[in-house]
Amino acid sequence: MKSKILNELTELLEHNVISKDVASDISSYYQAKSDEQPNRLFTVFGVLGSALVGLGIILILAHNWDNFSILVKTFFAFLPLIIGQTISGYSILKNKGQTWKESSGTFLFFAIGASIALVSQIYHIPGDLSEYLFTWILLGLPLIYVLNSKAVSMLIIVFATYYACELGYNFGTVNKAPWFYLAILLGAIPFYINLLRKSPNANTTSIFNWLYALSIVIVLGTFIDYNWSLGFVMYAMLFGLFYNLGKISVYSNQQLRRNSFLLIGSLGTIVLLLILSFNMIWKEMHYELISVYSQEMIISVVLFICATGLLLYSKKSQKSPKFNLFQYVFLLFVIVFVIGNGNYGLGTIFTNVLVFTLGVFVVKIGADSFRFSVLNYGLLIISAMIVCRFFDTDMSFVLRGILFVAVGLGFFLINYFMLKKQKELKQKL
Amino acid sequence: MKTIHIFLIFIVVVLLQLFVPAKMILDREDILKTGTQYKFKTQPVDPNDPFRGKYVTLNYEIDSADAVAMDSTIHSGDRILVYLDTDSLGYAKLHSVSKFKKNTERDYVEAKVQSYNINTKKVNFQLEFNRYYMEEFKAKPAEDIYRKYNLKQDSTDNTYAMVAVKEGEAVLKDIYINDKSIHYYIEKEANQ
Secondary structure (H helix, E strand, O other), X not given: OHHHHHHHHHHHHHOOOOOHHHHHHHHHHHHHHHHHOOOHHHHHHHHHHHHHHHHHHHHHHHOOOOOOOHHHHHHHHHHHHHHHHHHHHHHHHOOOOHHHHHHHHHHHHHXXXXXXXXXXXXXXXXXXHHHHHHHHHXXXXXXXXXXXXXXXXXXXXXXXXXXXXXXXXXXXXXXXXOHHHHHHHHHHHHHHHHHHHHOOOOHHHHHHHHHHHHHHHHHHHHHOOOOHHHHHHHHHHHHHHHHHHHOOHHHHOOOHHHOHHHHHHHHHHHHHHHHHXXXXXXXXXXXXXXXXXXXXXXXXXXXXXXXXXXXXXXXXXXXXXXXXXXXXXXXXXXXXXXXXXXOHHHHHHHHHHHHHHHHHHHHHHHHHHOOHHHHHHHHHHHHHHHHHHHHHOOOOHHHHHHHHHHHHHHHHHHHHHHHHHHHHHHHHO | OOHHHHHHHHHHHHHHHHHHHHHHHHHHHHHHHHOEEEEEEEEEEOOEEOOXXXXXXXXXXXXXXXXXXXXXXXXXXXXXXXXXEEOXXXXXXXXXXXXXXXXXOOOEEEEEEXXXXXXXXXXXXXXXXOEEEXXXXXXXXXXXXXXXXXXXXXXXXXXXXXXXXXXXXXXXXXXXXXXXXXXXXHHHHHHO
């Protein structure tokens, strides 16, 4: 960007568009701006380099060198750790730049993993992968704050997700809910909140938006134990919470692609409702006994309360709140779920009506605001629902064919009319 | 916050990071030096761990017990205590299982419950020390060697793990086939 502007300056000078003074002012302004910012690219390469070296060391140690004595092995277990600690300590004490802190923090994080891995090998310490990951994460977590390191914070989220999946999605053997995952998140979130306050529009902050949203969506499933049907409620509440979180000014003032919570909340709700639009799912659930005193129920209730709180907050903080059906879907879902458990036929019908209404609602928003992406998202919701219906109804092939053609034509026509209307409006202006 | 304060907190973190592996080492060394040694009959197979490398999983012969005396609130995943005894040939054998610590001098180790049958009151469990880490290219041969010796159907061939036990903690020392370390057989195989 900067070099582009500086190149333009010479052209503008040659054609006498701007004076020499203005040109030198502009170039010195950009010069000063770039001096203020640390070299981001250098930081990224520093972190990547440290991560690769750290992982490399873990792999080399994982070879488990038989020829070395226990003493030599122990020495190598501590060597990377002490090197990492020394460099990190140096960068704190000398108040080195962010590049130093991020890189040394990343290296130290992996050195901790290498160290406890090697000790585990030497003494054949029992314990599966999840226990090992948990110790590693706990020892690495404080580095986020002492080094003020975004890279370590990202690593902690990724490893916490890994830990939770390892423990919770343990197919075949005993599944355990990874409650400590929540503790790790609680430990890491203050750093994220601070980032949202200080630099909500930074690229790294949007990476955090996505990491947290994805991690929570992935991990929530590990808390489903026996009451799998309540799993749907858990996810519906989570997506409701996400959507309403995305409506809070910190997120809603950002570009849509950075607002992970809104996007995942909206898409997740639709996918979930599409799954539940099948009659057979409701039929299966009908025969399930739902235990009220279960962890699934507790989590659903907690998420429900949080989502409702956020909904009220976002309505209160907006001056002229517009009605948005997506913000209320989680409330409607609870009603549909209760009805559907009593009568599975009604559950199916209500879900289909809900998906269809959401689709129409999105189309309307898109048409009103002349946003083609939103309009087509709405059309996609409606057509996805129609496509799904082809799997569980006994419609004739001719009728299905006609419906497909109708949906396709609908896409063309609605887009065409909107384009036309937009042109007319522009001409009037 | 001042740099020096952050640095002091960092020092505490550093000490913790050093303390955890050091404590792991010192605890194990203590058990190896002062613990009682037991021979657990076993069968090895080799899987691997992404961070800690190759190991052989040991399936111990001690893997189930009658739990008549125990209360019925045992679930899979629970930890129970397995009290040990020695048979006439010197191998470890099961004395009893318990959910809580008994008032006895007898050695015990921890185990993870895999299943519990309420009707037969039989509990299946897995002893905790079931990973023996080996050099990358030796884990598979170790398993093959074990299979070779086991196939001979010779009752005199015995595979066992030497384990040091102290106050409920156990450290796996080595795997033996007929009183020789598995490393001896791997080297013999490599030399042939």
